[in-house]
Amino acid sequence: MGRQGGRLNILVNLFKDNVKTVIPIAAVVLVLNFTLVPLGFSLIARFLVGSVLIIVGLSLFLFGVEIGITPMGSLTGTSLVKTNRLSVVLVAGLILGFLISIAEPGLMVLAFQVDFVTLSEISAWNLLVVVSIGLAVMVSLGFLRVVVHMSLKLFLLLCYLVIFVLAFFTQPEFLAIAFDASGATTGILAVPFLLALAVGISRLRKDSKASEEDSFGLVAEASAGAIMSVLILNIIIGTQEYAVASLEPIEVTNTAIFLPFLAHIVDAVEESFISLLPLTVCLFVLQKTLFHLERKQFARMVKGFVYAFLGLIVFLAGVNGGFMAIASEIGLRLAMLENKAWLVVTGFALGFFTILAEPAVFVLTHTIEDVTSGYVKRKAVGAALSIGVGWAVAMAIVRILTPSMQLWHVLLPGYIIAIGMMYWAPNLFVGIAFDAGGVATGPMTATFILAFVQGAASAFPGANLLRDGFGMIALVAMAPIITLQILGFIFQARSRKQGVDTGAES
Amino acid sequence: MQKANSVEQEYELICVIVNFGLGSKALKAARKIGVSGGTIMLARGTADNRWLRFFELTDIRKEIVLMVCEKELGRAALAEIDRVVKFTRPRHGIAFTMPVGGFIGASHHDYEFKEQNGGETSMHRAVFVVVDKGKGETVMEMARAAGVRGGTIINGRGSGIHETAVFLNMEIEPEKEIVLMLTPVELTDRIVAAVREGLKIDEPGNGIIWVQSVTEAYGIVT
Numbered sequence: 269m270g271r272q273g274g275r276l277n278i279l280v281n282l283f284k285d286n287v288k289t290v291i292p293i294a295a296v297v298l299v300l301n302f303t304l305v306p307l308g309f310s311l312i313a314r315f316l317v318g319s320v321l322i323i324v325g326l327s328l329f330l331f332g333v334e335i336g337i338t339p340m341g342s343l344t345g346t347s348l349v350k351t352n353r354l355s356v357v358l359v360a361g362l363i364l365g366f367l368i369s370i371a372e373p374g375l376m377v378l379a380f381q382v383d384f385v386t387l388s389e390i391s392a393w394n395l396l397v398v399v400s401i402g403l404a405v406m407v408s409l410g411f412l413r414v415v416v417h418m419s420l421k422l423f424l425l426l427c428y429l430v431i432f433v434l435a436f437f438t439q440p441e442f443l444a445i446a447f448d449a450s451g452a453t454t455g456i457l458a459v460p461f462l463l464a465l466a467v468g469i470s471r472l473r474k475d476s477k478a479s480e481e482d483s484f485g486l487v488a489e490a491s492a493g494a495i496m497s498v499l500i501l502n503i504i505i506g507t508q509e510y511a512v513a514s515l516e517p518i519e520v521t522n523t524a525i526f527l528p529f530l531a532h533i534v535d536a537v538e539e540s541f542i543s544l545l546p547l548t549v550c551l552f553v554l555q556k557t558l559f560h561l562e563r564k565q566f567a568r569m570v571k572g573f574v575y576a577f578l579g580l581i582v583f584l585a586g587v588n589g590g591f592m593a594i595a596s597e598i599g600l601r602l603a604m605l606e607n608k609a610w611l612v613v614t615g616f617a618l619g620f621f622t623i624l625a626e627p628a629v630f631v632l633t634h635t636i637e638d639v640t641s642g643y644v645k646r647k648a649v650g651a652a653l654s655i656g657v658g659w660a661v662a663m664a665i666v667r668i669l670t671p672s673m674q675l676w677h678v679l680l681p682g683y684i685i686a687i688g689m690m691y692w693a694p695n696l697f698v699g700i701a702f703d704a705g706g707v708a709t710g711p712m713t714a715t716f717i718l719a720f721v722q723g724a725a726s727a728f729p730g731a732n733l734l735r736d737g738f739g740m741i742a743l744v745a746m747a748p749i750i751t752l753q754i755l756g757f758i759f760q761a762r763s764r765k766q767g768v769d770t771g772a773e774s
Numbered sequence: 775m776q777k778a779n780s781v782e783q784e785y786e787l788i789c790v791i792v793n794f795g796l797g798s799k800a801l802k803a804a805r806k807i808g809v810s811g812g813t814i815m816l817a818r819g820t821a822d823n824r825w826l827r828f829f830e831l832t833d834i835r836k837e838i839v840l841m842v843c844e845k846e847l848g849r850a851a852l853a854e855i856d857r858v859v860k861f862t863r864p865r866h867g868i869a870f871t872m873p874v875g876g877f878i879g880a881s882h883h884d885y886e887f888k889e890q891n892g893g894e895t896s897m898h899r900a901v902f903v904v905v906d907k908g909k910g911e912t913v914m915e916m917a918r919a920a921g922v923r924g925g926t927i928i929n930g931r932g933s934g935i936h937e938t939a940v941f942l943n944m945e946i947e948p949e950k951e952i953v954l955m956l957t958p959v960e961l962t963d964r965i966v967a968a969v970r971e972g973l974k975i976d977e978p979g980n981g982i983i984w985v986q987s988v989t990e991a992y993g994i995v996t
Contacts, residue, residue: 278831335830476927476951477908571830641816642797642837643931643949651942762939763948765979 278334282327285630292621294319296614297594304610305601311594313525318590321529321582322625329456329579330630336572337457338464338631340551345468347558354415357469358408365407365490367546368461369400373539374452374714382445390505395498399449402497403490407462410489414469417478420485420699421690427492428687434499435676444675446498447742450491451709456580457543459628459707462486463635483639484699491706491745529589536584544577583627584711591716599723611724612665619661619744620654622717626710629653636700648755649700656751657708657744661717664740668725675739679746686749697756704748709741717744784888785874786848787986790839791817792859792867797837798945801933803858804841804851811934811982812841813904813950836867840902840930840952842877842984872986875899878966879934879975879982885966887985898991899962903953903969904932905981910951913969917955920968923994925955936979956994 301307348357379392413423470482602611633646667673690698721740790800797814817836860866875887903913910927931947939946974980
């Protein structure tokens with residue numbers, strides 16, 4: 269309210285938030301370093317430089333999302349509905365869904381891995397295009413769902429029934445790839461954009477309760493699309509034995525501290541550029557055709573994109589340069605200890621804290637607070653996510669330790685529970701929970717935690733790096749669905765008015 | 775709460791504007807003193823500086839807390855909120871009170887509007903209705919049937935005397951809708967009565983209404 273003084277408030281606040289989320293991760297790593305697994309100066313120094321880069325990068329990126337990508341998403345949604353033509357809404361859903369998915373760096377990495385593992389039986393482009401089409405169709409159907417007022421619960425139930433039936437006919441490798449593809453497509457830019465899009469589309473509904481509930485669920489629907497498309501791809505080409513060329517664990521050869529970051533900056537610039545390109549093109553096209561914003565407002569969004577671009581570069585350089593190597597080293601060294609319980613406990617702790625530094629998680633919790641006027645607080649959602657992801661990573665480790673345990677032994681009961689809970693959980697929380705599943709599998713999980721799990725797996729001769737790593741992502745995508753619906757039950761019970769029905773004259 | 779509230783009772787609206795996250799603390803402080811409840815809305819504050827404007831660093835998330843209570847209680851509540859939020863320090867937010875002509879809800883059932891702006895008679899009054907999320911549209915329909923021409927629905931969250939749950943050390947404040955209607959003086963009583971009856975506000979947990987004097991109003995077609 270005061271008008272003088274340094275007022276870098278928002279950025280400073282974001283910075284403080286991110287310091288708070290990164291410090292626990294750093295603490296876990298440092299404690300491990302001084303107790304169970306001394307890691308050496310060079311790795312620790314790189315890790316600390318990486319932490320600083322992540323804090324700076326996240327702050328810039330999230331700020332860019334807040335003033336650029338989120339407003340663009342919700343404006344797109346609102347403008348589309350205002351055209352009042354269903355065909356426009358559906359076609360736009362297809363185009364937007366396809367563009368965000370095809371430019372997702374995580375999906376590209378996955379596509380090339382699949383290409384490599386299957387000895388080019390499934391080419392990278394094939395997978396990329398198929399998943400993008402699947403996602404596009406589901407985004408479009410998701411729009412249709414809101415427009416025709418179909419309940420999200422019913423829609424998700426149908427989606428997962430289709431997935432179950434398809435999964436029955438697919439081979440295990442593909443099941444893992446499918447779930448990973450869903451995690452990969454709902455990445456660092458897709459999630460903020462899809463969340464905002466859904467908020468924009470549902471904002472115009474007159475029924476304020478329904479409008480709030482429809483603000484969530486689009487990310488979940490998009491993820492389901494990615495899963496379905498990979499499963500269908502497998503059924504089309506048929507089951508076959510692949511000469512699975514196993515992935516090499518990340519080698520730690522470099523002892524330099526700053527050099528790895530420089531090496532990763534080129535990649536990070538390229539990755540950030542590719543992922544932001546389609547949205548940037550959309551922004552300019554939509555400005556000319558639909559938005560017609562005033563110069564100043566438009567300039568603000570463009571500046572937001574610049575912030576997001578810079579932040580993304582710094583963030584990715586920090587994660588890839590500083591976090592990957594140390595995580596796989598910790599995983600490997602802990603796995604070689606006599607007492608395997610430490611590995612499971614560390615897995616839980618890393619999952620618990622890392623998820624809070626996931627960029628999309630911040631965007632999700634922020635959106636929830638905005639949409640619910642602060643009723644569902646960030647702290648509550650964060651706690652539920654942390655417990656869920658911590659549990660998921662611990663389960664992934666347990667699975668590596670017990671070779672007889674299959675991925676579906678955990679996934680199937682998990683999803684049955686998650687879908688069963690849907691029946692009783694409040695609508696709002698069903699949308700939030702299923703969205704959180706897609707949100708949880710962002711760049712932090714896909715690099716830091718994945719490296720940890722693969723590092724641990726590489727200590728066991730019997731473990732399959734590809735399958736175990738992917739399994740972890742599927743688990744991380746599932747666990748929050750359960751924990752957030754539990755949170756929904758708690759909120760429902762606690763929001764009930766006390767003493768209204770019993771003592772009418774309180 | 776079971777005070778014999780006679781018609782003599784004077785009410786005040788406490789309005790607190792603080793940075794995001796402090797709204798719940800302010801409300802909690804006021805409730806400790808005895809304020810029956812409050813409603814919190816999200817808002818944005820802006821700063822003024824050319825450079826910050828260039829970098830688009832001007833927006834700050836804010837929360838506005840609205841609470842209605844008896845005049846003397848309001849003084850004490852404001853002092854308690856000040857103790858928690860510390861308004862005297864720069865950038866800690868602002869707080870102010872406004873007179874309220876009439877208040878129904880939270881076990882105050884005697885409604886009779888009293889002018890409070892020093893005898894200056896006004897043409898319009900502002901009617902505020904706070905209800906659970908989703909009922910705002912219903913309130914508008916009732917009010918429209920009673921003759922009001924339009925209104926504004928504002929999203930918020932809040933807690934009343936029946937909502938005092940805590941989870942993980944944070945207050946659970948269910949979502950609310952605030953309906954604001956500017957009405958001609960002669961219509962006010964009818965609208966208040968219609969909404970009061972329609973919502974069954976005299977039964978606990980169904981919402982609150984308060985009415986304030988308005989000195990000038992533009993844009994109202996009658």
